[in-house]
Every structure is written in structure tokens, then in C-alpha cells.
Amino acid sequence: MNRNSAEKFLKKYAAGDYTEAEHAEFLNWLDSASDADTEEILQQMAQHFEHQPADEHEPNTLLVSGIESQLDKADQRKNRRWYSSIINWAALLVVVSGVGLFAYTSFFKTPETKLIARQQKIVPGTNKGYLQLASGRRIVLNQAANGLLAVEGNIRIYKTGDGQLKYIQKGRSKQHGANVLMTPHGGQYQVTLVDGTHVWLNAASSIRIPLSFNPQERRIDLTGEGYFEVTKNKHKPFTVCVDRMEVKVLGTHFNVCAYADEPSINTTLLEGSVKVYKNGKCKMIVPGQQARVTDDIKVCSVNVQDVVEWKNGNFSFSHEDIQSIMRKLSRWYDVEVSYVGKPTHEGFVGMLPRSSEISEVLNMLELTKVVHFKIDGRRIIVMK
The missing domain is CATH 2.60.120.1440 (Jelly Rolls)
Known part of the structure; x- marks a missing residue:
């Protein structure tokens, strides 16, 4: 498969009209594609999710895994141009018809991501x-x-x-x-x-x-x-x-x-x-x-x-509101949670490793632009 074929597959993917063989071929191509080709494909995927109705946001696990593999390679290369483009792609992806959508990837550890949550180190369980x-x-x-x-x-x-x-x-x-x-x-x-x-x-x-x-x-x-x-x-x-x-x-x-x-x-x-x-x-x-x-x-x-993703070492959120998510984070990171104002009722969809520091999880959630956080000791303050 080349990039043109990959673009054709994405159109089929957006329409839900593709075969398992085409899917597997696309994942194989994604694993070996160049930075430039993958960047272009990810941007096209972002556009697809951006215009997709909220109730259709069910992430394809294999597709996300393929993207994660490519991101891991980018992490090893420390290519800041790549990081920048991927962050832009993720920012497009997270705000979709009022639903926060994010992938569980390690690239957000880059120093370019400086949000309110990144103030204090609270390690996972x-x-x-x-x-x-x-x-x-x-x-x-x-x-x-x-x-x-x-x-x-x-x-x-x-x-x-x-x-x-x-x-x-x-x-x-x-x-x-x-x-x-x-x-x-x-x-x-x-x-x-x-x-x-x-x-x-x-x-x-x-x-x-x-x-x-x-x-x-x-x-x-x-x-x-x-x-x-x-x-x-x-x-x-x-x-x-x-x-x-x-x-x-x-x-x-x-x-x-x-x-x-x-x-x-x-x-x-x-x-x-x-x-x-x-x-x-x-x-x-x-x-x-x-x-x-x-x-x-x-x-x-x-x-x-x-x-059951928790037993596999991941947080998995499927249209969960922020209060449900924060109850899970409170138990796993041993922190208290308080709210300023009425909590948002937006649904969040995505997966993150439970091995992440809490600041990484909160930063991901903040990228949706519908919720923000402040860390005060071992207390997490949730704000709109």
C-alpha cells in the first residue's frame, strides 16, 4: 500500500465500508510509513472525526494501536516537528460535537504541553x-x-x-x-x-x-x-x-x-x-x-x-462524565477531588495507561477545552 491507497482506505473507513484485509493492509502500511505520510493521514483522520456525529465515536482499537506504534517511534526519534503536528492532530480530535476524544499515547510527555494540571508530580498506583x-x-x-x-x-x-x-x-x-x-x-x-x-x-x-x-x-x-x-x-x-x-x-x-x-x-x-x-x-x-x-x-x-481495561493496566472511558472519571482517578492516584461550580456533563471517550502520572491524564482531559484542573497538594480541583 502507498499513501494514495491509504487515503482511499480512509474514505472507506469513514463510510464504514471496508474489509478486514484492507484494514490489516492499512495497519501494516502505517507501521512503516514515513513521518510526512503518516502526518498527512492523521490530519485526514482528524477531519473525519471532527465531522462525525457524537454518537458514532467508537474508537477502532486496532487502528489506535497502529497509530500508537507510529507515535512510539516518533518518541524515540525525539522529532519535535513530528510532535508538534501530532499535538495539532490530537487537538482537532479531542473536541468533536461536544465529546472529548483522545488516544492513549505517550507523546504528550513532551515539554510543549504546559497546561494547568502540570504543576505537581502525583504518581500512579x-x-x-x-x-x-x-x-x-x-x-x-x-x-x-x-x-x-x-x-x-x-x-x-x-x-x-x-x-x-x-x-x-x-x-x-x-x-x-x-x-x-x-x-x-x-x-x-x-x-x-x-x-x-x-x-x-x-x-x-x-x-x-x-x-x-x-x-x-x-x-x-x-x-x-x-x-x-x-x-x-x-x-x-x-x-x-x-x-x-x-x-x-x-x-x-x-x-x-x-x-x-x-x-x-x-x-x-x-x-x-x-x-x-x-x-x-x-x-x-x-x-x-x-x-x-x-x-x-x-x-x-x-x-x-x-x-475491564483497568485489569490490563488502562483507563478506558466510554462517554463518561467528568465525575465518573474523577472517582476512578481518586481511587487510583489516592487523591481528593473537589469542584468549582457545576461539573460539566460532557461525555469523554478514550484510553490512557494507568501507569501515567496524573498530570498526563489531566492534561489529556484539558485538551477537550471543556474542563480544567488545578493541583493543590493531593487535592485535584476541577473547573470549567
């Missing part, structure tokens, strides 16, 4: 947490050495080389009691339970882990947010308990977001099927659906990858 044993002993996980952490009856608890917890049962005797795994604001952790179920725990969250599951079911208690890949066992369902709500599965992949400051408890299904129970009511959801629980249970279709 890391793998850290606490394990409260049934014996009462408390282990600070990020300070503990790898290897065997504790023995409770026939249960061995290990910290693996990649900084995760793993429970292994030796023998068949039942062990009473439970452990509690907790993450603070600015922390996350992973654990593999005795049945092989893998749990990702987001910031400001906890799970209560029984040392032995009862014969009828595998039951854990959750606060905050967790993603579960449950080992299938048709004779022993797996139940996640949140307050007075329960999620029951046999073996599946799902996410539960149950923070107290969120408007609802959301269970999102990626694989298998789950049943959600609340106040005597029950709803079953299938992959691609989310159950939103308040006093009632409402089921809707969602982009599940947006919901």
Missing part, C-alpha cells in the same frame, strides 16, 4: 495491599519477600515472583476461618484461590477468602471492584456477595464494581453466564451484558472491554 490472616497476623504484601508467606492449617499461601498471591491446599482436611485481602487507594493485587479461580482486585477494594469452601458452594465477599476468572465446577457454584446482592456462577469471566460512591453495583459478563440476585429478584445476563443493581436490577448491553 502500584501492586500493593494487605493480607489479614485468620490468626490475626497482618502482612504488608508489597514489603513481603517472594515465596511462602504463611501456613494456616492445610493451606499454604505464597507470594509469587510476579507479585501475586497463590493459595494451595495440602491434604483434604477442612480449615476454618478466612483471610481478607485488602488494597488501599493507589493499590491493586491479584490472587489465585485454592480452586484455581483467579481474582484481580482494583484499588480501595477487599475480598474475604475462606480457607475452605463449604461442600455446597464457593462463596467470597467483595467490597470495591474485582474481576473474576472462575474455575468451572458444575457441582459447586461460585458466589460473590456484595452487601445484600449476590452473583452466582459455575465457571465464567466477569467483573463486579461495587464501590459505595458509585450510583449502582455493576456486574459485567465477558464469558459464560451469571445470575444476579437482589431483594428476592433474579436476572440472568449473557456475555456483553451488564446488570446494574440499585433497589432493582436493570440489564443493558455494554462494551465489556471498556469495563
Whole structure:
């Protein structure tokens, strides 16, 4: 493919009339194209998004990844002309019919981007947490050495080389009691339970882990947010308990977001099927659906990858308002948030790595021109 062919593909892309083969060919070309060719293509893409209706802004993940690859090369070359043109392109892209749209790229680290948010260094969260044993002993996980952490009856608890917890049962005797795994604001952790179920725990969250599951079911208690890949066992369902709500599965992949400051408890299904129970009511959801629980249970279709990107190390915003976004940033960066005036209700769409400093995330949001920030110690002030 040459640049003329790439321009033709963009027209097809804008019309939604292209094949997977054409798409793949375009991505291959983008990966090896010159700065000048890529700059021209990006400008054309900006024009496409600028005139596209707001409700059609669903970023093509592979397309964004291809662009990110080219931007990473630009970062290595430190070509300031390239940076300047890309920043101009992004500025066009972020204000689209009142919706902020931004790509998760590293090029905004360039000194040319000097916005209000870039005042103070607030680093992202890391793998850290606490394990409260049934014996009462408390282990600070990020300070503990790898290897065997504790023995409770026939249960061995290990910290693996990649900084995760793993429970292994030796023998068949039942062990009473439970452990509690907790993450603070600015922390996350992973654990593999005795049945092989893998749990990702987001910031400001906890799970209560029984040392032995009862014969009828595998039951854990959750606060905050967790993603579960449950080992299938048709004779022993797996139940996640949140307050007075329960999620029951046999073996599946799902996410539960149950923070107290969120408007609802959301269970999102990626694989298998789950049943959600609340106040005597029950709803079953299938992959691609989310159950939103308040006093009632409402089921809707969602982009599940947006919901679980946090476990892959990214923030993913899909038409989210600023208050929803700031709740996520508050938990991950361990900061307070306050507002000057009434918060904007504009929707923001985009993806950013959770490894970014908070100033980089805020700078991206400021590029939409609909929101601005000030950092005061560990407090983020949100302004129009």
C-alpha cells in the first residue's frame, strides 16, 4: 500500500465500508510509513472525526494501536516537528460535537504541553495491599519477600515472583476461618484461590477468602471492584456477595464494581453466564451484558472491554462524565477531588495507561477545552 491507497482506505473507513484485509493492509502500511505520510493521514483522520456525529465515536482499537506504534517511534526519534503536528492532530480530535476524544499515547510527555494540571508530580498506583490472616497476623504484601508467606492449617499461601498471591491446599482436611485481602487507594493485587479461580482486585477494594469452601458452594465477599476468572465446577457454584446482592456462577469471566460512591453495583459478563440476585429478584445476563443493581436490577448491553481495561493496566472511558472519571482517578492516584461550580456533563471517550502520572491524564482531559484542573497538594480541583 502507498499513501494514495491509504487515503482511499480512509474514505472507506469513514463510510464504514471496508474489509478486514484492507484494514490489516492499512495497519501494516502505517507501521512503516514515513513521518510526512503518516502526518498527512492523521490530519485526514482528524477531519473525519471532527465531522462525525457524537454518537458514532467508537474508537477502532486496532487502528489506535497502529497509530500508537507510529507515535512510539516518533518518541524515540525525539522529532519535535513530528510532535508538534501530532499535538495539532490530537487537538482537532479531542473536541468533536461536544465529546472529548483522545488516544492513549505517550507523546504528550513532551515539554510543549504546559497546561494547568502540570504543576505537581502525583504518581500512579502500584501492586500493593494487605493480607489479614485468620490468626490475626497482618502482612504488608508489597514489603513481603517472594515465596511462602504463611501456613494456616492445610493451606499454604505464597507470594509469587510476579507479585501475586497463590493459595494451595495440602491434604483434604477442612480449615476454618478466612483471610481478607485488602488494597488501599493507589493499590491493586491479584490472587489465585485454592480452586484455581483467579481474582484481580482494583484499588480501595477487599475480598474475604475462606480457607475452605463449604461442600455446597464457593462463596467470597467483595467490597470495591474485582474481576473474576472462575474455575468451572458444575457441582459447586461460585458466589460473590456484595452487601445484600449476590452473583452466582459455575465457571465464567466477569467483573463486579461495587464501590459505595458509585450510583449502582455493576456486574459485567465477558464469558459464560451469571445470575444476579437482589431483594428476592433474579436476572440472568449473557456475555456483553451488564446488570446494574440499585433497589432493582436493570440489564443493558455494554462494551465489556471498556469495563475491564483497568485489569490490563488502562483507563478506558466510554462517554463518561467528568465525575465518573474523577472517582476512578481518586481511587487510583489516592487523591481528593473537589469542584468549582457545576461539573460539566460532557461525555469523554478514550484510553490512557494507568501507569501515567496524573498530570498526563489531566492534561489529556484539558485538551477537550471543556474542563480544567488545578493541583493543590493531593487535592485535584476541577473547573470549567
